[in-house]
Amino acid sequence: MTKKRTVQRSGKKKRGKPRIRFNFAILIVIFFLSFLTCFILYMTAANLNDDFFEEDVITEQFKNTEKQSTTAAADVTEQETTTETAIAETPLVNNPVPQSEATDISYLDSCCMITDSTLLQMGVSGGFDAKNVFGNAQINAANCMSTKVESNFGTVAVYDIIKNKKPETLYIMLGSDLGTSSADDMIASYTTLVNNLHGSLPDMKIYIMQLPPVIYDSDTKTNEMVNDYNNRLLAMANTLGVYCIDTNTALKNETGSLKEEYWSYDTLSLSEAAYKTISGYILTHVV
Numbered sequence: 001m002t003k004k005r006t007v008q009r010s011g012k013k014k015r016g017k018p019r020i021r022f023n024f025a026i027l028i029v030i031f032f033l034s035f036l037t038c039f040i041l042y043m044t045a046a047n048l049n050d051d052f053f054e055e056d057v058i059t060e061q062f063k064n065t066e067k068q069s070t071t072a073a074a075d076v077t078e079q080e081t082t083t084e085t086a087i088a089e090t091p092l093v094n095n096p097v098p099q100s101e102a103t104d105i106s107y108l109d110s111c112c113m114i115t116d117s118t119l120l121q122m123g124v125s126g127g128f129d130a131k132n133v134f135g136n137a138q139i140n141a142a143n144c145m146s147t148k149v150e151s152n153f154g155t156v157a158v159y160d161i162i163k164n165k166k167p168e169t170l171y172i173m174l175g176s177d178l179g180t181s182s183a184d185d186m187i188a189s190y191t192t193l194v195n196n197l198h199g200s201l202p203d204m205k206i207y208i209m210q211l212p213p214v215i216y217d218s219d220t221k222t223n224e225m226v227n228d229y230n231n232r233l234l235a236m237a238n239t240l241g242v243y244c245i246d247t248n249t250a251l252k253n254e255t256g257s258l259k260e261e262y263w264s265y266d267t268l269s270l271s272e273a274a275y276k277t278i279s280g281y282i283l284t285h286v287v
Contacts, residue, residue: 095244113134172206
């Protein structure tokens with residue numbers, strides 16, 4: 001009788017793959033061995049080459065020096081660019097204005113003037129249109145930004161008058177307060193006026209007129225003071241890029257004082273001859 005084989009079947013549950021377990025200790029060992037290997041190689045190179053550490057220092061110093069040189073070069077370039085820009089923005093003028101061919105007196109018809117008591121008669125004896133001469137006995141260099149004068153635009157500051165009138169050419173004579181006001185205050189206020197006018201009306205030509213000499217030195221005003229003030233006016237004009245005319249020298253005698261013919265003892269002010277001389281000087285010093 002034939003025996004039957006008995007076949008035993010395995011269960012339905014399948015045998016899973018073996019799991020890989022992460023061993024942190026092995027990672028530490030690998031890291032340590034890598035570090036040790038790099039350290040051994042570094043120390044071997046250092047022992048074989050005596051200049052090894054010096055080369056590292058020199059290389060680092062070279063990198064720092066190169067970086068500093070690049071930064072310094074950039075700073076110099078920026079400074080040069082700034083300087084060139086400043087020079088380009090400052091108009092070049094030749095002061096005091098040199099003598100030119102005589103201009104016809106009709107030139108004065110389109111010119112305006114700001115003045116204090118020094119040249120108030122310029123619209124009567126100096127060839128200017130009286131309607132274009134703005135000033136009074138109260139205005140001076142130190143208060144020229146605040147003192148108001150009469151005009152077709154009302155009683156306002158001279159800055160507002162000129163800004164509204166917009167003349168092609170403006171002449172300014174201020175300085176009657178020399179000897180009573182601080183020269184620094186006078187120049188500071190004067191500079192503000194000219195700078196503001198030049199900024200508002202950049203196409204308008206501005207002529208700073210130097211103060212006439214005095215006929216005699218006094219306790220409050222001397223020709224030395226006048227000369228110092230005029231030098232400051234010249235420097236101001238050069239800085240602001242406007243013109244300056246030497247109406248002081250045109251009225252001097254050989255000793256540096258005002259010529260007798262240019263002074264009126266009756267009015268204690270400049271004579272009609274002085275006004276005509278100033279007018280002629282303006283017409284022969286036009287840019």
